[in-house]
Amino acid sequence: MKERNVVKIAEGVYWVGVRDWNRKIFDALIPLPKGTSYNAYLVIGKSGKALIDTVNPGFEKDLEDKIRALANIEDIDYVVMNHAEPDHAGAIPYIMKVASRAKLVATARGAKMAQIYYRVPQERIKVVADNEAISLGDKTLRFIEAPMLHWPETMFTYLEEDGILFPCDFFGSHLAEGVYSDEVEDLLVHAKRYWGEIMMPFRTMAQKALEKIAKLNIKVIAPSHGPIHRRPELILDAYKRWAAGETKPKAAIVYVSMWSSTEAMVKQMAEALASEGVEVALHNLIVTDVGDLVEDLVDSRAIVLGAPTVLGGAHPLAIYAAYLFKALRPPTKFAAVLSSYGWGGGAVRQIQDMLKDLKVEVVDALEINGPPTDEDMKRVVDIGKALAKRIFEAGG
Numbered sequence: 178m179k180e181r182n183v184v185k186i187a188e189g190v191y192w193v194g195v196r197d198w199n200r201k202i203f204d205a206l207i208p209l210p211k212g213t214s215y216n217a218y219l220v221i222g223k224s225g226k227a228l229i230d231t232v233n234p235g236f237e238k239d240l241e242d243k244i245r246a247l248a249n250i251e252d253i254d255y256v257v258m259n260h261a262e263p264d265h266a267g268a269i270p271y272i273m274k275v276a277s278r279a280k281l282v283a284t285a286r287g288a289k290m291a292q293i294y295y296r297v298p299q300e301r302i303k304v305v306a307d308n309e310a311i312s313l314g315d316k317t318l319r320f321i322e323a324p325m326l327h328w329p330e331t332m333f334t335y336l337e338e339d340g341i342l343f344p345c346d347f348f349g350s351h352l353a354e355g356v357y358s359d360e361v362e363d364l365l366v367h368a369k370r371y372w373g374e375i376m377m378p379f380r381t382m383a384q385k386a387l388e389k390i391a392k393l394n395i396k397v398i399a400p401s402h403g404p405i406h407r408r409p410e411l412i413l414d415a416y417k418r419w420a421a422g423e424t425k426p427k428a429a430i431v432y433v434s435m436w437s438s439t440e441a442m443v444k445q446m447a448e449a450l451a452s453e454g455v456e457v458a459l460h461n462l463i464v465t466d467v468g469d470l471v472e473d474l475v476d477s478r479a480i481v482l483g484a485p486t487v488l489g490g491a492h493p494l495a496i497y498a499a500y501l502f503k504a505l506r507p508p509t510k511f512a513a514v515l516s517s518y519g520w521g522g523g524a525v526r527q528i529q530d531m532l533k534d535l536k537v538e539v540v541d542a543l544e545i546n547g548p549p550t551d552e553d554m555k556r557v558v559d560i561g562k563a564l565a566k567r568i569f570e571a572g573g
Contacts, residue, residue: 183243184356186397186405187339189221189316193228193243194401195236196353203351207374208468211367212353215264216401218343219244220336222313227255227282229318229334229343230401231268240268241275250275255303255311257318258283259345260331261290265401269295282311284322287330305332321389323347325382327375333390340396346375347386348412350403358404358412365415366472367403372419373471378506383420387413422508424478426568427456429509431470432483433463433494438517438548442557443483445549446515449561455479455568462494467501474507478568480537482528486518486544490527499531506535511567513560514542517549540564 184192194216201209215232217240226248232240244250253276258266261283269291273279280303283291288304291297305311307322321333326347334343350368355361358368376383395413398406406412428450434440440461447457458473474480480502484495491499502509512532516524525544532539541560545553 183246186218186399187341190336190339190341191219191221191247192356192399192405193217193219193240193247195232195239197233197236198353206467207351208466209351210466210468211351213351213402214353216399216403218399219247220313220316220318221248222316224314225254225312226252227257227311227313227318228253228272229257230259230265230345231256231272233264234267237268237271240272251277253279254313255279256281257334257343258287258291259334259343259401260328261287261294262328263294265345266291266295269297273297273301282320284320284330284332286324287332290330310337323382323386323389325379326386327379333386335390335393340394342390342393342395342398342409343401344398345401347383347400348398348406348416349375349400352403355404358406359408361404364404365411368412368415369419369475370468370472371402372416373475373505373507374468377419377471377475378504380420380422380506380508383416387417387420419475423476424508424510425456425476426454427458427473427477428479428481428564428568429458429460429470429473429477430481430483431460431462431498432481432515433461433485433492434483435485435487435492438545439483439485439515442515442517442543442545442549442553443481445554445557446481446483446513446561449558450565453562453565455565462498470498471501471505474502474505474509477507477509478571479511479513479564480509481513481515481564483515484524484528486516486522486524489521489523491516491524495524495528496531499528503531503535509537510571511564512537512539513564514539515557516542516544518544518546522546538567540567
């Protein structure tokens, strides 16, 4: 069924979300080269109806129209809020007003957020505990708390009879295209990028969530962004690797250069690592897509930061990259720092200070005055060889 672009996933289960082809940035940070979707799902049982998640503000009428193509929206019994962020919960006030007898289903933390952000009255909220269930007659919704994936109130919803997991942001991807993930040729690239941007800082909680759902008979995973996974083993296997922090003999080289001195050292480093068999991902911060950089951080065993000194410290773009690295906490094990300066140094010291609290071994650092000499370039090659040796010694 594709009336009004409604998609039937299983008997009585429908995708009623919207595709935002024009959105190009998320959280004022994450580029969306292929837009995104806000997935919502309507579950119709013999004695009840539930809407799982809603849509981003501005798309409320689209959601209502799709629901009305299937059922009377006024007859909805439950609106499940898996996650309180506006791209999933922003239409809650609109839907709760139209579906005037519906109860909002949320965790205890979610209930508080629903009252603060969406002004949902306490008497219209049904708080559910971990593993609690609601019956819709012939369909049972079971709720699984999944805190910090990626907000504290997050939960998953599992439709027992059909084996469908609705995990909100978990297993998602920022794509407006595609109904099913096996129809998207480069889906795992987008999913990996999404993991790095959203879930990577919470790898421990991701592992716990994967353990909680391991015994479920999952036939379909229906996330709240991107295509639906009707071959769930593909995304499950990828998430297990990423949550475990598995890395490759790979180095992400991230740099900015003002007068080409730092860039010359960075390119020499790239050649040195590649000649030792290390996969290299080079990112010039002036032009790189942050999402592409983060994707490479997901499985890079090392990072090389290249930055000139500006007014006694690292170039602002390099500071941004170091802060991003610190905030996202990739499983990277090793680092090297390269820098040049004109009349005063300081970039290396500042970057090392920013990285000192992370479990990253800084293999070496080089700070030079002016353009690199032949001796400087030889030193870069030596650092590259030492870094490559540590990369291969460490394994995955």
